[in-house]
Amino acid sequence: MIFESPYDNVFGDLIEAFGVFAVILAVLALFTFAGFLLRGIGSAFDSRGETFDEMPLFLASLLAVLIVASLTLLWSAFIGGRDTLRFLILLIAAIAAFGWLFRWAGQRLTNNAPRFRDMPYGVSFGYVLAAVVLIWSVWFYFQPVVTEQGTPRASVVFFRWAIQGLLIAAVLGTGFKELGKRVGPGWSRKLFRTMPLTASFGILVIIAYAIVAIFAPLIAPYGQEQVLGAANVVPGGNPALGGNPEFPLGTDQIGRDILSRLIYGAQNTVGIAFATTLLAFFIGASLGFLAATLGGWLDQLVSRAVDVLMAIPSLIFALLLMTIASVWAPRLGIPLTVFMVVIIAVIDSTRVYRLARAVGLNIVVMDYIEAAKLRGEGLTYLIFKEILPNATAPLLAEFGLRFCFVFLTIAALSFLGVGIQPPLADWGTMVRDMAAFINFAPFAPQAAITPLLAAGAIALLTVAVNFVVDWMLHKSSGLKE
Amino acid sequence: MGSVARIILQRLVLGLLTLLVVSIVIFTAVNMLPGDFAQAILGQGATPEAVDAIRKDLGLDQPLVVRYFDWLAGALRGDMGSSFAQANFASFVGAEAGERVTVLDQIAPRFSNTMFLATVTAAIAVPISLFLGVLAALYRNSVFDRAANIFTLTSISSPEFFLAYILILFLAVLNPVLPSLSNIFEGMTFADRLEKTLLPALTLTLVVTAHMMRMTRAAIINLLASPYIEMARLKGISPMRVIVRHALPNALAPIINVVALNLAYLITGVVVIEVVFVYPGIGQLFVDSVKIRDIPVVQACCLIFAAAYILLNLMADILSILSNPRLRHPK
Numbered sequence: 001m002i003f004e005s006p007y008d009n010v011f012g013d014l015i016e017a018f019g020v021f022a023v024i025l026a027v028l029a030l031f032t033f034a035g036f037l038l039r040g041i042g043s044a045f046d047s048r049g050e051t052f053d054e055m056p057l058f059l060a061s062l063l064a065v066l067i068v069a070s071l072t073l074l075w076s077a078f079i080g081g082r083d084t085l086r087f088l089i090l091l092i093a094a095i096a097a098f099g100w101l102f103r104w105a106g107q108r109l110t111n112n113a114p115r116f117r118d119m120p121y122g123v124s125f126g127y128v129l130a131a132v133v134l135i136w137s138v139w140f141y142f143q144p145v146v147t148e149q150g151t152p153r154a155s156v157v158f159f160r161w162a163i164q165g166l167l168i169a170a171v172l173g174t175g176f177k178e179l180g181k182r183v184g185p186g187w188s189r190k191l192f193r194t195m196p197l198t199a200s201f202g203i204l205v206i207i208a209y210a211i212v213a214i215f216a217p218l219i220a221p222y223g224q225e226q227v228l229g230a231a232n233v234v235p236g237g238n239p240a241l242g243g244n245p246e247f248p249l250g251t252d253q254i255g256r257d258i259l260s261r262l263i264y265g266a267q268n269t270v271g272i273a274f275a276t277t278l279l280a281f282f283i284g285a286s287l288g289f290l291a292a293t294l295g296g297w298l299d300q301l302v303s304r305a306v307d308v309l310m311a312i313p314s315l316i317f318a319l320l321l322m323t324i325a326s327v328w329a330p331r332l333g334i335p336l337t338v339f340m341v342v343i344i345a346v347i348d349s350t351r352v353y354r355l356a357r358a359v360g361l362n363i364v365v366m367d368y369i370e371a372a373k374l375r376g377e378g379l380t381y382l383i384f385k386e387i388l389p390n391a392t393a394p395l396l397a398e399f400g401l402r403f404c405f406v407f408l409t410i411a412a413l414s415f416l417g418v419g420i421q422p423p424l425a426d427w428g429t430m431v432r433d434m435a436a437f438i439n440f441a442p443f444a445p446q447a448a449i450t451p452l453l454a455a456g457a458i459a460l461l462t463v464a465v466n467f468v469v470d471w472m473l474h475k476s477s478g479l480k481e
Numbered sequence: 482m483g484s485v486a487r488i489i490l491q492r493l494v495l496g497l498l499t500l501l502v503v504s505i506v507i508f509t510a511v512n513m514l515p516g517d518f519a520q521a522i523l524g525q526g527a528t529p530e531a532v533d534a535i536r537k538d539l540g541l542d543q544p545l546v547v548r549y550f551d552w553l554a555g556a557l558r559g560d561m562g563s564s565f566a567q568a569n570f571a572s573f574v575g576a577e578a579g580e581r582v583t584v585l586d587q588i589a590p591r592f593s594n595t596m597f598l599a600t601v602t603a604a605i606a607v608p609i610s611l612f613l614g615v616l617a618a619l620y621r622n623s624v625f626d627r628a629a630n631i632f633t634l635t636s637i638s639s640p641e642f643f644l645a646y647i648l649i650l651f652l653a654v655l656n657p658v659l660p661s662l663s664n665i666f667e668g669m670t671f672a673d674r675l676e677k678t679l680l681p682a683l684t685l686t687l688v689v690t691a692h693m694m695r696m697t698r699a700a701i702i703n704l705l706a707s708p709y710i711e712m713a714r715l716k717g718i719s720p721m722r723v724i725v726r727h728a729l730p731n732a733l734a735p736i737i738n739v740v741a742l743n744l745a746y747l748i749t750g751v752v753v754i755e756v757v758f759v760y761p762g763i764g765q766l767f768v769d770s771v772k773i774r775d776i777p778v779v780q781a782c783c784l785i786f787a788a789a790y791i792l793l794n795l796m797a798d799i800l801s802i803l804s805n806p807r808l809r810h811p812k
Contacts, residue, residue: 455643462638
């Protein structure tokens with residue numbers, strides 16, 4: 001155990017006597033009281049009477065919690081004898097001291113240059129911390145990968161992979177940005193000049209995923225359902241470690257090529273998520289615009305229904321409906337995946353509806369809508385020719401975010417075993433099926449990487465989309481500070 | 482004070498109403514299942530007489546509306562019916578009713594486990610995210626802020642199980658400091674229990690902290706543009722003080738809102754995390770019941786999740802009204 005608290009027996013007895021909730025409530029009350037006391041003592045001793053006098057009670061209580069927590073940690077480290085913890089505490093104390101020393105030395109050496117004179121302590125602490133982390137990373141990166149006994153040092157292997165991954169991402173992002181700056185029409189070149197690195201990396205990843213998803217059958221070396229001779233081939237392609245050069249990422253329990261399944265997973269998982277998002281947008285945006293233009297009872301009816309649907313947590317509701325769908329699907333002969341698409345689209349369309357209605361309400365009061373109405377234009381024209389073009393920008397950003405949510409929901413459902421059904425290759429299911437391989441990490445780092453690859457494929461895409469959306473929102477909102 | 486009380490009362494009534502409608506939605510959704518519980522319990526080879534007997538026993542021969550109110554009244558009393566995964570033919574025919582495994586028996590211990598997980602997560606996540614949010618607002622657009630931005634965006638957009646497996650890999654497999662499976666049982670010491678809960682709690686913390694920190698940062702930065710902050714700065718007080726003394730108290734309403742919303746989010750996040758860590762909480766029970774189609778349990782879990790979600794959203798609403806001085810001191 002990494003820590004030990006002096007309250008063990010006290011808490012155990014109390015919980016046994018009064019129940020968990022009573023104890024939690026009592027602890028909360030105790031800390032509120034402690035905060036009250038702390039504030040009182042503070043303002044009595046604080047000569048200027050500024051810091052403590054107007055401190056909100058919750059801040060004072062938080063302070064009390066922090067004090068108790070740090071005292072507990074100290075107790076556990078120095079009296080309880082937890083070596084790791086003691087090392088960490090001493091390290092932080094050393095960094096704190098060096099932060100102070102760094103600023104002091106800077107002031108002395110540069111003759112009180114403004115850079116050091118006005119440096120807050122937090123910043124100099126940050127510099128020293130960053131330096132320590134950097135030095136440690138470099139040192140750890142160049143540690144030998146194999147111990148003297150010949151066993152692999154998995155931590156170093158994983159650390160190297162992580163650093164290499166980050167470096168490749170940075171290089172690719174920079175390269176793509178530089179390319180975009182030089183090639184292409186004027187507007188896109190201008191766009192690339194002001195783009196942060198994260199956004200250009202995001203765009204690159206999205207393009208790559210789209211290509212892989214569309215051309216999956218051409219790229220993948222084997223079929224997604226094809227069962228090949230050897231099962232459980234270790235990734236890496238090194239025959240000495242149980243790999244096979246024909247399957248660079250190995251094979252799964254029943255001998256399907258993991259690389260091919262990852263590539264097909266792009267088609268299935270991303271494709272289904274994309275279709276679901278489109279459906280959600282079709283339902284949500286058309287209802288939202290209709291409600292905004294027509295108003296009246298339709299607006300009331302749909303809005304209240306949406307309120308109710310949104311009051312149920314979406315994953316929970318999706319799971320409930322999937323239970324019911326899983327009974328209906330075989331009876332009706334419709335694949336469960338179709339049900340899933342519709343269910344998630346309906347649940348997510350409520351969020352789209354809210355946005356579309358809000359944006360639409362702002363647009364329908366414009367003069368040009370009035371003019372169009374006076375011209376005698378029909379509802380379809382109003383919605384598709386007048387409202388939709390003016391609502392594209394916010395809807396597009398929402399599309400990115402919504403896609404991420406839908407994608408993550410589908411991944412979560414598949415991970416829980418009720419989403420995309422086998423034999424379709426799907427990332428969420430792959431993670432679940434191969435999760436146990438993680439435990440092999442200390443002996444065979446290559447084997448442990450497979451579940452993380454599938455999960456990482458999901459994470460990479462959502463992170464990329466979020467990077468792009470973040471940049472788009474930042475650009476359109478004009479947030480400068 | 483009268484107006485505040487009225488607004489809060491309105492919200493409370495509205496919340497209860499929403500809960501009622503949600504319960505109707507859940508009930509109707511479940512009753513869209515083909516066949517009924519009696520057939521499901523007995524399976525394919527049941528005789529019509531046995532099906533009829535159980536149908537009568539469970540009250541399934543009543544019309545839908547009557548059944549709904551029965552279910553609702555039962556739920557209010559804490560009696561959610563009997564789980565039919567554990568039920569078998571013998572417990573319905575011939576045995577006493579007391580031998581049935583009720584839904585409540587299954588849910589009660591797991592509910593307190595989930596609450597424990599949520600409490601530990603909140604206890605870690607709330608102080609950290611407030612602290613980091615204030616730091617990010619203080620040093621905005623610095624290297625720290627940008628690194629924090631990238632880090633939080635990444636952890637928000639990664640699937641929960643990805644973060645969970647990364648943490649398992651580094652904290653349980655490569656450096657065995659924490660257990661990767663949370664086998665919680667009765668009669669553990671508090672520290673033991675805390676240690677078993679720590680890894681799932683840390684995963685949830687990663688997700689929730691990112692949200693809360695970003696929103697805290699946004700709320701504070703939003704306020705920093707206002708004239709009284711300018712004034713405080715011109716007075717010459719330090720940036721940290723400007724934020725802690727002048728900006729933070731006014732940013733309290735949005736921050737409380739964010740905290741409550743994220744606790745509501747925890748409820749959904751808990752499902753996946755509990756499955757990854759095999760944590761014996763209500764989320765895992767829910768997923769297991771979904772897989773074996775144990776409808777009464779699914780129904781009850783769904784109602785509990787929805788109730789907690791609505792309650793937390795309601796709390797966010799009420800707290801942000803209470804922390805708004807303009808509403809507390811009407812002119």
